[in-house]
Amino acid sequence: MTPLALAPVMADALARWLEVEAATRDRSDHTVTAYRGDLLAFLAFLGGHHGQAATPASLAGLRQTDMRAFAAAERARGLGARSLARRQSAVRSFLRWISDREGHDLSAALSTRSPKYTRSLPRPLTPDQARTTLDLVAVGHDTPWVAARDAAVLMLLWGCGLRISEALGLDGADWPFPDSLTITGKGGRQRRVPVLPVARAAVGEYLRHCPWQAAPDQPLFRGVRGGRLAAGVVDATMRSARAALGLPPTATPHALRHSFATHLLAAGGDLRTIQELLGHASLSTTQVYTGVDDAHLMAVYHAAHPRG
Incomplete structure (x- = not known):
């Protein structure tokens, strides 16, 4: 019809x-x-x-x-x-x-009700998996500046909790990074994100090797032809890394942002702070990470308890 x-x-x-x-x-x-x-x-x-x-x-x-x-x-x-x-x-x-x-x-x-569904939990990498992935990416390309670039982008996802679009949207005017960046996220919402020294160092290493200067009106992260780096290139880098390391298909660039939130929560971070750092409009969106942490705790319990 x-x-x-x-x-x-x-x-x-x-x-x-x-x-x-x-x-x-x-x-x-x-x-x-x-x-x-x-x-x-x-x-x-x-x-x-x-x-x-x-x-x-x-x-x-x-x-x-x-x-x-x-x-x-x-x-x-x-x-x-x-x-x-x-x-x-x-x-x-x-x-x-x-x-x-x-x-x-x-x-x-x-008054019609929507169908019920079970919300899937994010699948973060463990801290060791995240570190190993970034180490591999840092030496995983024949062109040194490209390898340094990819490692820097992924470090911003894991170390600062940025979305891939937020990291790739940074311009030369944002460098050098202050102690915290003002990030404009979904819906135009702005938030302040602390920048870890290791993240600042990773971006600095990339810029030392990059063939283009960090001009204020130009993208910070460049593709091989000088334009703004595309998210698909970062996806491909992550696919290669997870294949080499035997990681599951859920180990995507966005999984590093999930890892940022989950690792903070496991270390004692409170949900309200994590909500602000991630730029979630609603606390209910952030609360999904409590399910991830609970799942980890139950897995440890069943593996370690004598009656597990």
Whole structure:
């Protein structure tokens, strides 16, 4: 069945809602793009389900059965429980906004529950695995400055808890690093991140070998042609390192950020501080690391206890 075209009035309403989400709810560009896809999928389903393009006025007739039919259709397409829960959350947010704007009573449709799913725990590297990975990367490329660059980037992920996009977004103007960096993360949120001497030294070693100067208006981390280093290059470096060391596929660059949080927590760091260092908007996002630490403690218990 060919999807019905989105009605112009609905396209305008969707664009307006996304603007409101970005401006008032501090949504990142990535989240706004995901929400747009979620709503387009929902509105396309409604068009086929009812035989006519959805409009803000027609949404007044939405019922629980429509929402359940949408969920069933998405599951039939292979959408997992977690992705479906996020999609339904975006749809409900939009429906609440449209009901306020249009005066609809959508309480029946909004009462539909999202599917339950078990949130997967981050899989950090152990401290020894992280150190060994960085040591290998530091000598793992035939070109010394490239090896030093890759090691410096990964050190910022593990030593400072940066996202890969945050590390690669640094410019020459950020160098030399002060005792703490101001990082702009998701949703434009800024945070202060302490810089360990070992991280500063790793970046300094890279810059000593780099064929390009750290110009204020140029990227700090360069690709081999001088442009800003791409995340895919760092991913490839990590793939090579984990293959050489026999690490699992979960040993990605982002796993080093998970490792930063988990190792801090294991050393006695409190969740509020770790939340600030990671730039999480909600403490509930950071609390997932308590599950990681608990899992480690239970593994040690079962391995060491006489009755384990």
